Amino acid sequence: MNADRKPTDWTSPVMRQRIARRYAAERRFRLMGLGAVLLSAGFLAFLIFTMLSGGLSGFIRTEVALPIDFPHSPLLLDPAILKSPNAQHALANANLDTVTSAAAKAAFGPKGDEYLSASAWTGVRDALLKDPSLLERKAVITVPASSEIDLAAKREGSPAAEAAVARLKAQGALSSAFNTSFLTMSDGTDPTQVGIWGALKGSLLTMLITLALSFPIGVLAAIYLEEYAPRNRWTDLIEVSINNLAAVPSIIFGLLGLAVFLNTWNLPRSAAIVGGLTLALMTMPVIVIAGRNAVKAVPPSIRDAALGVGASPVQVVFHHVLPLAMPGILTGTIIGMARALGETAPLLMIGMRAFIASPPGGVTDPATVLPVQIFLWSDEVSRGFVEKTSAAILVLLVFLLAMNGIAIYFRNKFEKKW
Template sequence: MGEDAVVESGSERTRRLVHQGLAGRRAAELRFRAYGVASISLGMLFLVILFSSIVGNGYTAFIQTELRLDVALDESLIIPDGKVSAEALAAADYSALLKQSLTELFPEVTDRQEKRSLYGFLSTSAAHLLQETVEHDPSLIGQRISIKVPVKDDVDLFFKGRVDTTAAEEDRKLNDNQIVWLDTLKKDGRLTAGFNRTFFSSGDSREPEQAGIWGAVVGSALVLVITLALSLPLGMATAIYLEEFAPKNRWTDLIEVNINNLAAVPSIVFGLLGLAVFINFFGVPRSSPLVGGVVLALMTLPVIIIAGRSALQSVPPSIREAAWGMGASGLQTVFHHVFPLAIPGMMTGAIIGMSRALGESAPLLMIGMVAFIVDIPKDFLDPSTVLPVQIYLWADSPERGFVERTSAAIMVLLAFLVLMNGTAVYLRRRFERRW
């Protein structure tokens, strides 16, 4: 009986210790989960703050303030000789017509300095817009027309409520008289807001209200075409050879190690390579989509190779063995059975590599794509820039109007990246087979 009591006492103590240990482990697990939830919540908070800042600063760039003017198309100023010709219409002083319209709205403004401040409301593209209107319909000459013209970025920011009117006059770009005139125009309904088509249809400009992303978007598209055309077939072919045909020896091991190392090389190194080899040695035009695409193809190639090999490795060996058992050759086994099953994974890796290339700017800065490009590139040899570099250039501009355009361009770039990554996820889920 005494021994049984001792044994009973020992088993109870063991159970008590086990229960105490379980309670401690459960508490540690709960703490770990709490740490994980806190980390995720903190990361999401920072992400929300980041996106809120970008959207808050950039959404107004999709809106452009316009000034409605009643312009008298004085025949003596447009065609002094009375003959309508393309040369006469191109040489006319349309700025004088716009200034005359502003003077009619504010006849009390007679001082030369005040007139200069009043005329400063108009964007330099306003005269060009009026010229296009007259050239499109010369029968308007001699009439009074109502036309909406873009305003300067300072006026645009004022209309959007981004100018602190309570600040001292020397601390803002608009003086007190200009603010009074703008309030008058706003009350009269002459200042209106519309969709900013210029932002999506024009190239870069020194004037914020005329700057657009279309040149950078076209440049990015041309660069990605070159990148995809070079890196996708070479990456897939290399992955297939290394995984299915290459002998396993020290040379292939060395190649695999170097491919993995190249995937981790800083992107700026590829820019130095492009500058030294393709531009200085081969003479490829600087800042062209061709050299940019080749550089990004070299940078993307290791990623596609690694993703392609992973996709091929995911195909079960039984597929190969079944093909061999039916008498298929090694080439037939790979291209008739293994490769079709690995395509979804390889395409996913390729799209992710393309999205990485789309967001790169460091290697392209080294090959001159940081240049100020106004014209839209038409082929692979024209000077161009890309969207990340355009964002970099605008972020470095001192004008306040470029702040919202920088954020808006970031929003467009993120939209492209989300679309490309979403396409990769869709392809993986739609065509991937689980074994």
């Protein structure tokens, strides 16, 4: 070493300037990272606030207290039939809509029937089924208000509707209640009577089929490719194909489902089984890729130790490697299922955009899913469907969080450390 060379002088002005620039660059990097996090959190908060402000009102229904004098109403119904097993069928064929309209005009004026929902007569029907003695007296029955009155009661309606709301409130005939029908009914043409149960049940059935097909096949494919498949050009071709399939647009899988499951296999159109098969094809590559990475991450010492104590190759994989790789596999499954839950394009291609007025009874019945239901409602002309769209989005988010929470629970349960 040169004796004349002096050690670095960290107190010199030049070194102090260099250190100051280094610390300043570090502070700028930290501030940019913090700014990116805050910006993302701000967008997320704005999204949640927008959905809550527009969707929470969808769970509230405006109701009108309608007085009906049944003995003097134009009801064409024998009171004795309400005690028979055919009571519901008889009420469906009775002129309850005429009775409801006449009672509204008598109570609220010539335009009183416009204050009620088009399906308000179903509330009268349910009240009569619950208490047949109402036919013998005058009663006040709570029925859903029209979409215009409902929006005006929530301060989103026209001036004429707001004036009608003021008159109804002055008569004490207007009230609000939790909209249970939104959670128990299916699609309809009246925004005050639509619900998400049909679409929610369709989503559940579709996701169950997707998970039942994609998870075991994806995991077994990942294990085979990582543990047993020979390293040759065919294996490399399969790996490249799987990686490319994971990036294919979802609508391509919809076209594949349309060509194979509907046109070739002749499966029922707009059924949960077709939707599940199509989404399983889309989800499987993601599970295979995540599964392979998780299996590869298991230390080789685990395999060597298991083989050293006499375990067979199959026992090594399924008793030691797979349990340790399961948390990573479940992470990939969560990502794939979350993507499948929010998909709309492939399901539109296989006809799951049909008008479904009743929940599906099985996987072969006509069905729709929540994302498609949200898409259909967002395309409606009536303003009453706007808040229903936002409310359905909230249900979809809760459904997604619940599904992810269950998957995370199982992932943590199977997680092992070494």
